[in-house]
Each structure stands twice: as structure tokens, then as C-alpha cells.
Amino acid sequence: MTGVDFSAAPQLAAILLYAAAAGFAAVFHRHRVALAAVYPVCIAAAAVASFADLAALIADTNAGFRLPLGLPSIGLHVKLDALSAFFGLIVNIGVLTSAIYGMGLDRDRDLSARIEPFFPAFAAAMNLVLLAGDAFGFLFSWELMSLTSWVLVVSRHWDADSRHAGHVYLVMAAIGTVSLLFAFGGLAGATGNYAFDAIRATPPGPLVSGLVLAGAIVGAGSKAGIVPLHAWLPLAHPAAPSHVSALMSGVMTKVAIYGLVRIVFDLLGEPALWWSMIVLVLGGASALLGVLYALMQHDLKRLLAFHTVENIGIIFIGLGLALAFQTNHMEPFAALALTAALFHVFNHSLFKSLLFLGAGAVLHATGQRDMEEMGGLIHRMPMTALAFLIGCVAISALPPLNGFVSEWLTFQAILHSPDLPQLGLKFLIPSVGAVLALSAALAAACFVKAYGVSFLGRPRSEAVRHAHEVNRFALTSMFVLAGLCVFAGLFPGVVIDLLAPVNLALLGDRMPVQTSMPWLSVVPTVEGRSSYNSLLLFLFIVVSASLSGFAIHRSVSRALRRAPAWDCGFPDPSPETQYTASSFAQPIRRVYGTIAFGASEDVDMPAPGDQRPARLTVSLHDYAWEMLYAAPARAVLSLSERLNVLQFLTIRRYLMLMFSALIVLLLIAAVWF
Amino acid sequence: MGETLTLLFGQTVQMFLVLLVAPAITGITRRTKACFMRRQGAPVIQPYRDLIKLVRKEAIVAESASWLFRVAPYLIFALAWVAAALVPTFATGLLFSWTGDVIVIIALLGSARFMLALAGMDIGTSFGGIGSSREMMIATLAEPAMLLVVLTMALAAGTTQLPGVADFLIAAPFTVHVSLALALVALVMVALAENARIPIDNPATHLELTMVHEAMVLEYSGRHLAMIEAASQLKLVLYVSLIASLFLPFGIVRVEAGPVAWLGGGAIYLGKIAGAAILLGIWEVSIAKMRVFRVSEFLGGAFVFAFLAILLTFVTREVLK
Numbered sequence: 001m002t003g004v005d006f007s008a009a010p011q012l013a014a015i016l017l018y019a020a021a022a023g024f025a026a027v028f029h030r031h032r033v034a035l036a037a038v039y040p041v042c043i044a045a046a047a048v049a050s051f052a053d054l055a056a057l058i059a060d061t062n063a064g065f066r067l068p069l070g071l072p073s074i075g076l077h078v079k080l081d082a083l084s085a086f087f088g089l090i091v092n093i094g095v096l097t098s099a100i101y102g103m104g105l106d107r108d109r110d111l112s113a114r115i116e117p118f119f120p121a122f123a124a125a126m127n128l129v130l131l132a133g134d135a136f137g138f139l140f141s142w143e144l145m146s147l148t149s150w151v152l153v154v155s156r157h158w159d160a161d162s163r164h165a166g167h168v169y170l171v172m173a174a175i176g177t178v179s180l181l182f183a184f185g186g187l188a189g190a191t192g193n194y195a196f197d198a199i200r201a202t203p204p205g206p207l208v209s210g211l212v213l214a215g216a217i218v219g220a221g222s223k224a225g226i227v228p229l230h231a232w233l234p235l236a237h238p239a240a241p242s243h244v245s246a247l248m249s250g251v252m253t254k255v256a257i258y259g260l261v262r263i264v265f266d267l268l269g270e271p272a273l274w275w276s277m278i279v280l281v282l283g284g285a286s287a288l289l290g291v292l293y294a295l296m297q298h299d300l301k302r303l304l305a306f307h308t309v310e311n312i313g314i315i316f317i318g319l320g321l322a323l324a325f326q327t328n329h330m331e332p333f334a335a336l337a338l339t340a341a342l343f344h345v346f347n348h349s350l351f352k353s354l355l356f357l358g359a360g361a362v363l364h365a366t367g368q369r370d371m372e373e374m375g376g377l378i379h380r381m382p383m384t385a386l387a388f389l390i391g392c393v394a395i396s397a398l399p400p401l402n403g404f405v406s407e408w409l410t411f412q413a414i415l416h417s418p419d420l421p422q423l424g425l426k427f428l429i430p431s432v433g434a435v436l437a438l439s440a441a442l443a444a445a446c447f448v449k450a451y452g453v454s455f456l457g458r459p460r461s462e463a464v465r466h467a468h469e470v471n472r473f474a475l476t477s478m479f480v481l482a483g484l485c486v487f488a489g490l491f492p493g494v495v496i497d498l499l500a501p502v503n504l505a506l507l508g509d510r511m512p513v514q515t516s517m518p519w520l521s522v523v524p525t526v527e528g529r530s531s532y533n534s535l536l537l538f539l540f541i542v543v544s545a546s547l548s549g550f551a552i553h554r555s556v557s558r559a560l561r562r563a564p565a566w567d568c569g570f571p572d573p574s575p576e577t578q579y580t581a582s583s584f585a586q587p588i589r590r591v592y593g594t595i596a597f598g599a600s601e602d603v604d605m606p607a608p609g610d611q612r613p614a615r616l617t618v619s620l621h622d623y624a625w626e627m628l629y630a631a632p633a634r635a636v637l638s639l640s641e642r643l644n645v646l647q648f649l650t651i652r653r654y655l656m657l658m659f660s661a662l663i664v665l666l667l668i669a670a671v672w673f
Numbered sequence: 674m675g676e677t678l679t680l681l682f683g684q685t686v687q688m689f690l691v692l693l694v695a696p697a698i699t700g701i702t703r704r705t706k707a708c709f710m711r712r713q714g715a716p717v718i719q720p721y722r723d724l725i726k727l728v729r730k731e732a733i734v735a736e737s738a739s740w741l742f743r744v745a746p747y748l749i750f751a752l753a754w755v756a757a758a759l760v761p762t763f764a765t766g767l768l769f770s771w772t773g774d775v776i777v778i779i780a781l782l783g784s785a786r787f788m789l790a791l792a793g794m795d796i797g798t799s800f801g802g803i804g805s806s807r808e809m810m811i812a813t814l815a816e817p818a819m820l821l822v823v824l825t826m827a828l829a830a831g832t833t834q835l836p837g838v839a840d841f842l843i844a845a846p847f848t849v850h851v852s853l854a855l856a857l858v859a860l861v862m863v864a865l866a867e868n869a870r871i872p873i874d875n876p877a878t879h880l881e882l883t884m885v886h887e888a889m890v891l892e893y894s895g896r897h898l899a900m901i902e903a904a905s906q907l908k909l910v911l912y913v914s915l916i917a918s919l920f921l922p923f924g925i926v927r928v929e930a931g932p933v934a935w936l937g938g939g940a941i942y943l944g945k946i947a948g949a950a951i952l953l954g955i956w957e958v959s960i961a962k963m964r965v966f967r968v969s970e971f972l973g974g975a976f977v978f979a980f981l982a983i984l985l986t987f988v989t990r991e992v993l994k
Binding site: 375376378379389393396397398399404408411412414415418426430433434435436437438440441442444445447448449451452453456457458519521528529530531532533536537540541542544545546548549552556557559560561562563564565566567568571575577578579583584585586587588590591592 | 728729730731732733734735736737739740741747748750751752754755758769771772773774776777780781783784786787790791793794795796797798799800801802803805806807809810812813814815816817818819820821823824827828831832833834837891892894895896900965966969976980983987990
């Protein structure tokens with residue numbers, strides 16, 4: 001292991017390049033030209049790293065060596081295996097597209113010393129997490145990732161909301177890192193060897209593994225945004241500049257998933273039965289609550305951020321299924337579930353980045369994040385609208401795009417759950433499946449709302465009426481991601497086969513080879529049980545749609561007249577009469593919100609003759625925030641206020657206190673020993 | 674080679690069969706309703722005439738409409754058509770039946786609904802918005818129940834490919850059908866909701882505030898409306914064929930049996946869907962439409978039935994072992 005191994009050299013070179021860009025921008029932060037140079041360097045580094053990761057994934061590299069950096073006598077273990085390479089590919093595709101978007105930023109308006117030096121540093125930190133081969137390197141780079149992203153979140157520090165977001169993020173990141181610290185402490189055990197290879201060789205006992213799992217779920221889960229640890233995420237992700245939001249929501253949450261997969265599937269050894277149940281329940285809760293929260297939003301970026309919580313829930317459901325099958329030594333199904341989860345990781349990184357970049361484009365063009373002020377952008381920004389539509393269809397898990405493939409694979413894994421011997425799992429998994437179906441349907445509703453209110457209809461404000469298409473860098477970045485969404489949707493077998501080495505390493509089994517299937521169908525387990533061929537379906541749909549359109553236009557009628565909208569005979573020219581984001585969500589709020597958020601509507605109707613307008617007030621409760629965050633914060637505050645009395649005592653009383661404390665301690669010592 | 678040609682021919686027959694049969698179901702249902710209301714009613718072929726009339730007419734498009742509004746009808750039609758062509762009607766083992774299982778078919782209809790809801794939002798009128806928003810709400814209630822029905826089927830038959838399920842059920846013991854009875858109830862309830870039938874929605878309504886599906890397509894006219902109408906009719910055929918192939922699978926032939934056997938299968942299939950259309954008509958005259966917020970109770974009921982179906986299937990599996 002200590003021998004010289006060059007297989008991780010391109011990744012390390014890319015990290016050095018990122019670091020150089022960060023350092024360069026920090027030194028020359030007064031020069032806008034220097035700041036603008038950050039993004040091309042990042043593109044180069046990300047391209048090198050993505051190709052290297054792809055190559056490592058295909059070649060199933062397993063390299064490890066030690067750099068003489070970091071702690072004395074331990075050094076820094078660097079490790080590159082299929083899992084790291086797969087997540088590295090995701091991270092660097094995200095960085096690549098965000099950096100392309102960044103190249104189009106306005107040099108005089110958008111570039112600042114608060115963002116450009118930290119962007120490559122953030123990218124480098126995420127890459128470092130994936131390459132870390134020991135707990136010290138992992139935690140160090142994890143913390144570096146948290147801090148650099150925190151700086152980016154508070155880059156608009158004059159805004160009180162940004163400061164609040166930064167504060168909550170910092171607290172949650174600290175809690176997460178402490179939990180991970182405990183998890184790794186438990187993993188290292190009495191020997192105290194923090195290298196992953198040593199940890200893997202000596203798995204801890206059942207009690208300690210349970211504690212390690214809890215620490216990993218709190219630590220990595222809070223970074224990924226699992227309910228109820230998600231509260232920071234919808235505050236922090238939208239507060240950053242949009243291309244950084246794309247990185248945080250699309251990519252950093254995936255690094256957190258990497259941490260969880262690394263600990264649970266790789267380092268912890270044999271899973272216990274209840275692990276899968278916890279992960280499944282957390283996943284189901286996140287999937288459902290995440291999308292319900294998202295539906296209640298009318299700020300486009302916050303909606304997207306909440307929606308990340310839903311997708312992390314879907315990934316957790318896949319991981320939980322994999323654990324359940326692994327516990328029962330049903331490796332082919334475990335491989336199916338893990339592939340589904342990792343495929344969704346890949347998909348979500350693509351379409352969430354795409355949607356955040358699209359939201360950034362809209363923000364750039366109109367200055368608006370509030371959907372209630374948008375409308376009709378499809379006429380003013382046709383290319384952005386097209387890319388955003390592809391993202392919306394993909395994230396709503398609709399065929400033939402990529403989001404559907406991973407959810408379909410998850411459903412296929414769920415359909416195998418009746419073969420499990422445990423009665424608890426037999427009943428839990430169909431319920432989780434129903435929750436997954438519900439959240440998929442709600443996601444479709446959510447993105448009809450997001451797209452319909454912001455891009456369709458008529459403009460609701462002056463700025464939106466005069467919006468302009470964004471520059472070609474932003475469009476390139478969005479279309480690269482949209483193209484990848486389409487590719488992964490039409491050729492899912494390629495992605496599934498790329499995931500085979502990861503599955504083999506973690507579970508010892510893999511899904512059947514997909515690229516050799518007839519017509520490139522996806523076959524989850526055995527032929528004849530279930531299969532899906534998105535390429536053929538896509539061709540059928542395109543051919544029948546265009547043939548029917550062509551036939552009708554050619555042989556029957558092509559006459560078209562533009563006229564005012566019909567609207568049942570009473571069209572109102574005011575755009576105010578359109579359905580808004582809140583009115584779109586109203587039926588869903590009535591049906592689900594009364595339970596999930598204690599939603600209530602209060603109508604204030606003036607008496608006849610009274611001239612004041614009637615008012616409808618909607619109140620929602622965020623129970624997770626109220627119970628898990630606000631209540632402890634209040635308790636700490638009131639306790640500290642009481643203890644504040646101690647700060648203003650006379651010297652006699654201080655002496656008294658110290659004396660009595662001494663006596664109490666001595667008494668304890670006398671009784672104890 | 675001859676084998677493949679037969680298969681390809683069978684698939685083509687299926688595609689055009691569902692397309693041709695689709696308006697007839699609507700016609701029979703309307704005719705049945707008229708009979709029960711002691712009206713004369715339009716002839717069964719009226720929906721065909723309506724479609725032809727609409728296709729010939731000039732399309733009037735609102736000034737604020739985008740390209741999405743004009744593309745959506747063809748896409749929705751294509752999605753519904755492809756989905757309907759994957760459901761077994763007169764024969765199983767069609768050439769392309771493996772391109773998607775039942776989840777894919779449901780999801781294709783989901784894509785069609787997504788496009789339709791977006792088209793409803795495109796003009797920027799409140800009717801379009803109200804229709805889209807309620808349609809998506811109803812879909813969120815229907816999909817979990819539908820998934821549990823699928824799970825019950827997969828549990829019984831060991832596959833989610835519809836031809837496989839149908840083949841299994843033709844040969845299955847009677848007890849399996851009994852435990853699937855609850856799933857049938859749930860599936861019928863979901864089908865009523867998905868096809869915007871009474872009591873969820875009224876396809877013949879003229880009262881704006883009660884419309885769901887009709888409100889979404891309010892701005893459509895001419896050939897665009899014809900496409901959307903055809904897509905809804907195809908969707909109805911799809912659900913009727915789905916229920917028929919799962920719960921009344923008798924008479925479905927294997928496609929390899931050749932065109933002569935297909936004729937028998939086709940005749941039985943036509944009988945089944947005509948029966949279903951008459952039943953739908955009787956159902957619609959004997960029940961009133963619900964308030965929109967009662968829909969959650971109706972589809973919640975479907976969910977409970979589907980869940981009970983799973984439990985019952987677990988029990989039957991244990992007993993049959």
C-alpha cells in the first residue's frame with residue numbers, strides 16, 4: 001500500500017489546480033480579471049477529474065497510498081476505489097457545469113472576493129472527502145467543505161435572511177461533524193487505528209455498530225438534509241449565489257450520501273435488521289414531508305431546496321431496501337436496490353443542478369425569486385424555458401427521462417420485498433412504497449406548479465414582462481445537464497453497468513449486464529419478470545406524435561387563428577386573475593396540509609356596508625422546526641438568562657461559591673473512593 | 674422471420690384496434706346513460722363524428738399561448754396511444770409488450786397528465802389553473818392506491834409485465850382471484866378517478882366550477898381538442914382493457930396462435946369492453962358527483978381496499994404453501 005501508485009494522480013492534480021485557483025483569487029481579489037479567471041481554471045480541473053474518475057470507474061481501480069501530510073507519524077491515506085470514483089464523477093460534473101455558468105457572470109456586477117476564491121476551495125474540499133482513506137482526512141476535508149460552503153452562503157451578509165441561514169447552517173454543520181467524530185471513534189475502537197483499511201478489518205460489535213450508525217445518520221444525514229435534520233438546508237442552499245446553490249444542493253448532499261454509504265456499507269460490516277427499518281422510515285418521512293414543504297413554497301429557489309429533501313428521502317429508501325436485502329443475504333436484490341439509490345444520486349445531481357442554474361438564470365434576467373411575480377417567461381426566455389422543462393420532467397420521475405428510471409428501479413426492489421422472511425419488513429416496505437408513489441405524484445404536482453406559474457401564463461410584473469434570455473455560458477451549462485438527463489434516461493443501461501463495480505465491492509453482487517440486453521432494455525433481475533425500454537418508448541412516442549401531427553396538418557386542416565383567450569366568455573385582461581402558486585397548492589394544502597402542517601385558513605369577511613377588503617389568512621406550522629430547533633433554542637436561552645445572574649455577584653459571594661464548590665467536590669471524592 | 678412478422682402484425686393490429694375502439698366506448702356509455710334517463714340519445718358512432726368534425730375545424734389559439742400549448746395535444750395523444758398499445762387486449766406476447774411493465778404504463782399516463790396540466794396553465798386563465806391544480810391533487814390520491822394494486826398483482830403473479838400476469842391468471846387457481854377481488858375494487862375506483870368519470874369528475878358538465886378535466890382543456894379547439902379527446906378515450910380503453918385482462922382474462926389468446934385465433938380473441942375482447950361501457954353508463958346514472966374535497970375520502974377508500982388486498986394475498990400465499 002505504501003508503494004508509489006499513480007492511479008489517483010489526475011484527481012490529486014485537479015485538487016491542486018482547484019487549490020491554486022482559490023489561492024490565486026484570494027491573493028488578487030482586487031482584480032476582477034483575476035477573479036474571472038477562476039472559472040476557466042475550474043473547468044479545466046473538473047474536466048480532468050471527471051475523465052479520470054470515469055476511467056477509474058470503468059477500470060475498477062482500487063488504489064491506496066499514504067502522503068506525508070497531516071498528522072505526524074500517521075500521514076494522510078489517499079484511497080481511490082469504485083465508490084469514490086463514481087461520486088467523484090458526480091462532483092466534478094457538477095463543478096464543471098457550475099463553472100461554465102460562472103463564466104457568464106457579469107464581471108462588474110456579480111464577481112466578488114467573497115465568492116470566487118471559495119468556489120474552487122469548495123470544489124477541492126468535496127473532492128478531498130471522496131479521496132480520504134482515513135478518518136482524519138475525511139473529517140478534515142468534510143469540515144473544510146462545510147466551512148467553504150458556509151462562507152458562500154453568507155456572501156450576501158448584509159441581508160438578514162442570509163445571516164440567519166448562515167447561523168443555522170453553522171450550528172447544524174458543527175453538530176453533524178461532532179456526530180461523525182463519534183461515529184469514527186466507535187469505528188476505530190480500542191486500537192485507535194483510523195485508516196479505513198484497518199477499520200474494515202476489525203468491525204465493531206453490535207452495540208457499537210448501532211451507535212456508529214446513529215452517528216453516521218445524524219452526521220451525514222444532516223448534511224444531506226434528512227427530515228427532521230433538514231431545517232438548515234432550505235435556508236442555506238437558496239441564500240448562496242445560484243451556481244453555488246446548484247453545487248450545494250446537487251453535489252454536496254451527494255458527498256454526504258457518500259459518507260453514509262462509505263460508513264454503513266463499507267466500514268461497518270454485517271448490518272442488523274433494525275438498521276434497514278430506521279433508514280426506510282427516515283427515507284419515507286423525508287420523501288413525503290420534503291415534497292409537501294416544497295409545494296407550500298412560492299420562492300423558486302426555496303422550492304428547489306425543499307425538493308432536495310424529497311430526493312434524499314428517495315435515495316434513503318433505496319439504501320434502506322439494500323440494507324434489508326443484505327441482512328437476509330439476498331444479494332441480487334440488494335444490488336438492485338443499491339443501484340437504484342446510486343442511480344438516483346446521479347440523476348438528482350444532474351436535474352437539481354440544472355433547475356438551480358435555471359432558477360439562477362431567471363433571477364439574473366428578472367431579479368425575481370418569487371414565483372408570484374413571474375409568469376410567461378417561456379416567451380421571453382425560450383431556451384431557458386426548454387432546459388428547465390426537461391429538468392422538471394426529469395425530476396417528476398416521468399418517462400422517458402432519467403428520474404423515472406431510478407424510481408422505477410426502486411419500485412422493482414420494493415416489489416421483491418414479499419420474499420423477505422421478516423413480517424415487519426413485509427408490511428413496512430409496501431407502506432414505504434405507497435409513500436414513494438405518493439411523493440412521486442406530489443413531485444409532479446409541485447413541478448407543474450413551479451413551471452406553470454413561473455414560465456407559463458402571462459407575466460405578473462413589469463420586470464418579468466421585459467425579461468431577456470441569458471448569456472450563452474448559462475445556456476451551455478443548462479443544456480449540458482439537460483443533455484445528460486436525456487442520455488441517462490434513454491440509455492440507463494450504461495449508467496447501471498457503470499455502477500456494477502461499486503455494487504460488487506460493497507455487496508459482492510451486481511445487477512445483470514444491461515448493455516448486452518436485446519434492444520438495450522433495462523432488466524432488474526431476470527428477463528420476463530419486468531423490463532423497461534425507454535429508448536424504444538421514446539421513439540414510439542416521437543414517431544406517433546409527429547406522424548399524427550403531420551398527417552392532420554398535411555391532409556385535413558392546418559388553419560390556425562390567434563384570438564383572445566376564451567375563458568368561458570369572460571376573459572379578464574389583468575394577469576392578476578391567473579392561478580397563483582398558492583392557489584395552485586390550495587387543494588393539496590387542504591388534503592395533506594392539515595395533518596402535516598396543521599394548516600388552517602382564516603377568512604376575515606367584513607360585514608355588509610363595511611368598506612374594508614375581505615382577507616384570507618393561511619397559517620402553517622413547521623413542526624420539525626418548532627419542536628427540534630426552536631424549543632431547544634428557547635430552553636438554552638432561558639437557562640443562560642437565569643445563569644446570567646451569576647455574572648453580577650459581589651466578590652464575597654464569588655468566594656462563597658468557590659468555597660462551597662470545593663467542599664462539594666471534596667465530599668464527592670470522599671464518598672466515591 | 675415469419676414469426677417476427679406475425680408478431681409485428683399483431684402489434685400493429687393492437688395499436689389500431691385500441692385507436693378504433695376508443696370512441697365507441699364513450700359512445701356506448703353515453704347511449705346507456707340516455708336510455709336510463711329515457712332520452713333518445715345520440716347514436717353510438719357520434720364520438721367518431723365529433724372527432725372528425727373537430728379535426729376539420731380551424732384551431733383557435735389564445736394570443737398568450739406558447740409553443741407548448743400547440744405541441745402538447747400531439748404529445749398527450751402519442752403517450753396515451755403508446756401506453757394503450759402495451760396493455761393486452763385480444764392477445765398476449767405482442768412484439769413490443771416487454772418495452773414496459775404496468776408501472777411504466779401508469780407512468781406514461783402520468784407524463785400525459787403532466788403535459789396536459791402544463792397546457793392548462795399556459796394561457797393564464799383561472800379556469801385552466803383550477804383544472805390543473807385539482808387534476809394533480811386527484812392524481813396524488815390515486816397513485817399510491819394504484820401502486821398497491823400493482824404490488825398485489827406482482828405478489829400473486831411474480832411479474833409486473835401485463836402479458837405475464839394475464840397468462841398467470843388464466844392458469845391460476847380460483848383462490849387467487851378471490852384474494853384479488855379487493856384489488857379489483859380499488860383498481861376500479863382508481864380508474865374512475867383517472868378517467869375523470871362520475872363521481873370524481875363529470876365529463877358532461879357545463880357548470881364551470883365543478884369541472885376538473887374539462888376546465889383544463891377549456892381553451893382547446895379544433896384539431897388540438899380532437900387530439901385531447903382521442904387521448905382521453907384511449908386512456909379509458911387502456912383502463913378497461915387493464916381491468917379486463919387482469920380480472921376477466923378468459924379468451925385472450927397467445928399472439929403466436931395466428932390471425933385466425935386473433936379473431937376469436939378480438940370478438941371476446943369487444944364483448945368485454947362493450948359490457949364494461951354499459952356498466953360504466955349504469956354506474957354513472959345511479960350516483961351523483963362528489964364535492965371536490967370528498968375525493969380524498971373516496972380514493973382513501975381505494976387505498977384501504979388495496980392495502981387489504983395485499984394483506985389477504987399474503988395470507989393466501991401462506992395457505993397455498
